[in-house]
Amino acid sequence: MSYLFAAYMxxxxxxxxxxxxxxxxxxxxxxxxxFIRELENTQ
Structure with missing residues (x-):
């Protein structure tokens, strides 16, 4: 059962x-x- 818990974690x-x-x-x-939108707006 501990293996199941370990796998779950x-x-x-x-x-x-x-x-x-x-x-x-x-x-x-x-x-x-x-950044691309800002470049587009400056042109």
């Missing part, structure tokens, strides 16, 4: 880490989009 840790990475990528993409 590993899955949740990996999923949480993946979601954090996706969130950081999304923030980077949003910053790039905002």
């Amino acid at each position: 590993v899955i949740w840790i990996l999923l949480s880490g993946y979601l954090v990475i996706l969130g950081k990528r999304q923030q980077k993409i949003n910053k790039e989009i905002e």
